[in-house]
Each structure stands twice: as C-alpha cells, then as structure tokens.
Amino acid sequence: MHTTIHLLADAPPQMLPARSLMAFTLASHIILVPLGVALPLITLIMHGYGLRKGDPTALLLARRWSAVMAVQFAIGVVTGTVLSFEFGLLWPGLMGRWGDVFGIGFGVEAWAFFLEAVLIAIYLYGWRRLKPRTHFLLGLPLPVAALLGAFGILAANSWMNTPRGFTLDAEGEPTDVNVWKAIFTPMFGPQYWHFVVAMLVTAGYVVAGVYATGWLRGRRDRYHRLGFTVPFTVAAVCTPVQFVLGDSIARQVFHEQPVKFAAMEIVWKTDTHVPEYLYGRLQEDGSVSGGIRIPQLDSILAGFRPDTKVAGLTSVPASDRPNPTQATIAHWAFDTMVGIGCLLVLLALWYALVWWRRRRSPESKWFYRGAACAGVASVVAVECGWITTEVGRQPWIVYQNMRVSEAVTGTHATGLWTMFGLVVLVYVFVFGSFLVVLLTMRDRWRLADGQQATGGRVAGPETDTPYGPRSAVPAGDSAAPGGPSDGGGS
Template sequence: MQALSLAVHIPLVCFGIAFPAMVLYMEGLHLRTGDPLYRAIAKRWSKVMLILFAVGVVTGTILSFELGLLWPRFMERFAEVFGMAFALEGVSFFVEAIFIAIYVYGWDRLPARAHLLAGVPIVVAGMTGSLMVIGVNGWMNDPGGFELDAAGNVTDVNPFAAFVNSNVWHETVHMYLAGIMVAGFIVAGVYAFGWLRGKRDRFHRAAMVVPLTFACLAAPVQIVVGDWAARTVAEVQPTKLAAIEGLEETTAGADLTIGGILTIPDGLSLLAQHDPDAVITGLDAVPVDERPPVAVVQTAFQTMVGIGTALAVLAAVYLATMVWRRRLPRSAWFYRAVVAAGPLALVALIAGWIVTEVGRQPWIVYRVMRVEEAVTGAGGIPVGYVTLALVYAGLAAIVLFLLRRLARRPLEVETPEEHR
C-alpha cells in the first residue's frame, strides 16, 4: 500500500519541485520580450500546476495517514526524532497553497511584476517541502540525533542533528534533478507529440523548448551526482552497494558489471572509493537475514542507470544542436525519443526509489529497527489496497479529463493593448 501511494505521489512531487520554475521562466520571458505568447503559455501552465497540486494534496494526505496506520510502532518510537521535519513540510505546504491561489487567480488582478514575484514562494515552498521529506528518508538510511537507553527507548533527541545526516545532501540534489528531468521531459513530450503530428507553430516550439532545455541541462549533471551518491552509499550502507552490484564476497579491486554483460575490472572499487584497489564490502559481511533482495535492487539500479544514460545522450544531442547549429534537431526520431523520455524518466525515478528503500531492507531504520517490528498487525489490508487502487484510478481519470478539457480550449493570447 505504501509503495503504491509513493508511486502515485512521487510524479506529483516532481512537478511540485520543477514545474513552477518553468512557469515563472515562461512568464519572465513575457516580461522581458513583451511577447504575449509567453504569457499565454504561462497562464495555461499555471492551471495545470493548480490541478496537479490539488491532486497532490489528496495523495499526500493519504500518505500521511498511512504512516500512522501502516507503521504504528515506527511512528510511536521515532516520531519525536523526525517530527520537526514533517511539521516544517506542513508549513511549506500551506505557503505553497496560499501563493498558488494568488498566482493562478491574480493574472488579471495584479501588476505584472507583482504577479511574477507571487510565484517565487511557490518555487521555494515546493523545494523546501520535498527537502523535509527527503531529510527524513535520509535519516532512515543513516539514523542519528537520538540515543537508545537499555530498554530500547529513544532519549536525548536532537531533531536538527537527525535531519542533517550524511544522506540528505546527495538525496536532495539527486531528487531535485530527477524532478526537473521528469517534469521537463513529460511536458516537452506532450508538445513533441504535437510536433510529430505537424503542429510546428510558435506555441508548440516555445512550449517544448523551455521544459526540454530544463530537462536536458539536468540530465548530464545527474550522472555526476550519481557518482557522489554511490560513494556515500559505499561508506554508510555498504550492504546496499553489495546488493546493487550482487557482490557476494568482500573484495579488493571489485569489478563493476554493467547490464549483466559488460564487466569493468576494478570498476566498482574505482567508482565507490576512487581507488582501483579499494576493498568493497560484500553480502558475506552480514547474516543472511540482514541482506536485501539482491535481484530486485540490482534490476532497479540497472534500469535507473540505463535510462539515465540514454537520457543524457538525448540531452547531449539536443544541446549540441542548439548551441552549434542554433536550431532544433530535424530528425523525427529525436522527437519520438522526446515523447518516450517522459515515461522513461518516471520509470528511472521509481527504480531509484526502489534501490533506496528496498536496498535498506530488512531495516526501516537502518540497523536500528526492522520492518517487521514497525509494521501494523491489523487485518483487512487487501481490502484497503483494492480501495486505494480504485481511489487512485478515479483521481487519474479526473486529472486526465481536466487536462484534456484544458488542452482543447483556445490559447488566451492577448495583444499588448488588451493586456494593458
């Protein structure tokens, strides 16, 4: 149930992280150039932003209830450790809700620059809200900020120390870049589909180029951040790294296997420690009952890396063409790839979270609390799962209906005189 809810909610988080910045950038282009087309696109996108935020409220509320209902012992024992982060996430949510309302309904009521500034808190709140949740997840992978007494009770709680853990920084940057890629490629893919159907007007060009540029700038940087993340995991969670690579025995100069086909001698040691002779901890370092399911973790990791590499290649083609030839690529295959890039980026995102969460198993709080200790013992879970799936299917149908209805409306392009 929690995995289903996260899979539904995470794409909405990506749009909360990245999409407001794209909307503001488009409005900023209007203010800089005076071109009413940019304002019309930003205005339409702001309505999409509002729809997705509203659905995110529902899915986020379900997740918050699930924490208490599905993981009662976890919440009872550790809530005071990470409660501060969730409280600040709630503050970010309210700020975002207030300013989204002001922004969407203030298009024709606020001066142009004041309206643009009203969107800035939406961008900031979307990022700080996700930062708080990522901080809690980082703490689950590297718990600190508390002590346990002889009876196992939590004492000497320091919420700030819990939040500032070794995982929070790379997880945050990794998630922000992933959010930009998912939102950027999905939005660009919508207009690339229209481009393939012969809609080559300025509207489709501008609405495709802005999110595609955002995503393509993020894609190559994500590879560098992935290296940072791998080194942190090697230090803090060596068993997770062993599961990622299927490394059974602790090895000096461990090889790196790519796709189960290509083997790079000493590659894993070089990647994790920047030393080809470094010792990499294998699965044999922990008992069998403390090892994560290797097949799931390894498959998810290879899926994430494979898609991420393909998206970086797509980004390189786009950026090189735009910089050196100062035009869009002309091949239809490029636009087909852009259409596919959005769903693929989402698959890579979910695969990455599978690596993060399943790779920590059997622990919910790494080496402190097992999943079996934290999970509810209540019955009726299958009924709840089916009900939840039906709710999410209903939400998806509503979103699809609203977005299609919005897309069919004529673009509200105003002349400069009408805008004044």
C-alpha cells in the same frame, strides 16, 4: 531460494499487504511529484521570459501551465494525504518509537504544503488582475515552497537511511534528541540535491515531451517551438549535473550504507577488484546468472582504484541484509535508472551540439521521438531510484535500529488486503479524473487557438490578454503587448 523462503516465513502475515499498499501509494504519488516540485520554476521561467520580451505566446504558455500546476496540486493533495495516514496506520512501531526524532521533517513538509497552496491560489488569481511585475514577484516564492516541502520529506527519508541525532536509553528508547543532527544526516545533502535536480530533469522532459509529440504530429508553430524549447533546455542543462550527483550519492552509499551498496551491485563477498554486473540475477549461493560482467569496474567506480575493497552481502548475517531476491530487485532498479540517465545525457548532448552549431533546435524526427519518450523514461528513472533506496535498505525500516517487521501494524492481513483493493479503486478514479481534466483543458485551448487563428470570436478566459484590459499602470510595470497565441495548443 531456501534462505528467502525462510525469511519470508518468519515475517508477520500482515507485512506483505502493508508493504504492497505502501509501495502502490508511494509509486502513484511519485508520478505527480516532479511536476509539483519543478513545474512552478519552469512556469516562472516562461513567465519571466514573456514579460522581458513582451511575448504574448510565452505568457499564454505560462498561464496554461499554471492551470495544470493547480490541477496537479489538487490531485497531489489526495495522494499525499493518503501517504501521511499510512505512516501511522501501517507502521505504528516506526512512528511510535521514532516519531519524536525524525517527525520534524513531516512537519516542515506540511507547512510547506499549506504555503504552496496559498501561493498557487494567489498566482492563479493574479492573471489579468494584478500588475505584471507584481504578479510575477508574487509567484517567485512558489519554487521555494516546493523545495521546502522536498526538504522535509528528504530529511525524513535520509534519517531512515543514516539515523543520527539521538541516544538510546537502557530500554532501547531514543532520548536526548538533537534536531539539527537528525535533519542533516550524512545522506541528507546527497539525497536532497540528487532528488531536486531529478525533479527538474523529469518535469522538463515531461512538459517538453507534450510539445515534441505535437511537433511529430505536424504542429510546428511558434507556440509549440517555445513550449518545447524552454522546458527541454532546463532539463538538458540539469541532466549532466544529475549524472554527476548520481555518481556522488552512489559513492556516499558505499561509505555510509555498505550493505545497501552491495545489494545495488549484487556483491556477495567482500573483496577487491570487484566486477560490475549490468543486470544479472543473484543466486542463493552468491553466484550471478545472466547479465554482462565487466571486470574490476565496481571497485573502480566505488574508489577510483581497482584494488578498492567493496563490502559484500555476506559481511553481515543473513537476517541483517536484503535476501537475494531483494538484492536483485534493487540491482535491476539501479541499473535501469543509470541506463536511462545515460540515454538522457546523450539526448541532451545532441540538443546542445545542434544549438551550439546552428543556434536552433534539432529538426530530426528521431530527436523529437526521443524527446517525446524522455518524459516517460524520466518518471521510470525516478520510480527506480526510490525502489533502489527502499528495497536496498531491507530488512531495516530505520537502518540498523528497527526492522520492518518490528514497525508493521498488528491489523489482520485480510483487512489490509481489503484496504489495498479499495485504495486501488479510488486511485484509478482519481488519476482517471486527472487525465480527463487535462484532456478537457487541452481541447478547450485548441478550440480557442483555432478561433483566434481564423479571426473568430473567442469565448471564456481566452478572450483577454494575460494582463488586460485595465487602467494605466506605472511605466516600470507596463503590460506585455499582444494577443494570446499564434499557433495551435497542446
């Protein structure tokens, strides 16, 4: 405790509000990221299925998901713009000194953002206006644009974890920048694919969770079955892949960022035959209180052998490592993420086993309860992953090159706390509006489906099939038959 208090006392007074503001806006933005990155692909899978099978229910789901995708993108514009300004306003030391080295990642993300905005507009416009195949083909670049945006952000973050592609002059300023080395750092590949698959898993479970909730409330028509099956299958297929990728990135951290690995596993002294602690709290003297101790497991996980040497936090001076409180936070976040991942693997295996044996989804209420919770749990796991990444790197903002205290703004702490309060109010309004819009869309869709089911007149955009009526088209581009839905909407 004394070391922690001493380190906090040495920190500039504006560092706590700057960190708090950045953490809040980043955590808020991350809630939207899975849908922004992965929902376009899931929507196009449903869209392609609808065209291939001539299934109007699938086409209706794809069209509605595209509307949600557009609303989510609009909210992401707000939260993403705030984050981009915060890098310069809160951390001018980082951007001023290192912007020329790793700033290209933000440039790539900006171009991808504008490209995705154009593609979403075209995709939304194309319903009932373009030929089916043309419309679908114009939507195919959407996932690519989303992945390109993720490429830019992960390139910047992986560089902060393992900075490469520059040399330092006599004054410690970066020169001779090599863009390719700055982008493709040792952590980039593991981080990027771990992130992308995490987005597919999270978006799949979030979307499926909506229809699982509908199933639990008695809405068990084909609309809800299909709305559940497609995104859940995507997530279930990706879940074991993500588990393997997670193990791979943890081992890469062990090699490239040994002090961060020590924080994630609360390893105090460098040693072999290191035990694994499930949760537990690291004390100032290096002891661990609470938690479940599993002998030798940490060494086995790190190097597949119990005699693998694991570097401890004391392998570097106290000023160059996370303090015990930060290490405990990183450790708890890491364990929570891994624990959720294990539960999701079990849920995916349950789904796969029933499908393999009976060629249908499970019918147990407990399965759908788990599926309904899986979306929220996945978002929590994503948040925990970012906490592990950022807190475990402390006290560095650029690993072993610049401390957070060197990068922080000189703005008075009172002004930053005031800004923090204003941002919280704005975000409450923005996310509240997002929720209201989604609920309004849901109610409108349910009303339209109810009128359709009873043979009543449906007003508004639900009147037409997704691709009609229009003049005749070539045989290869024939429209999918049928009306919009055969069940209640979610």
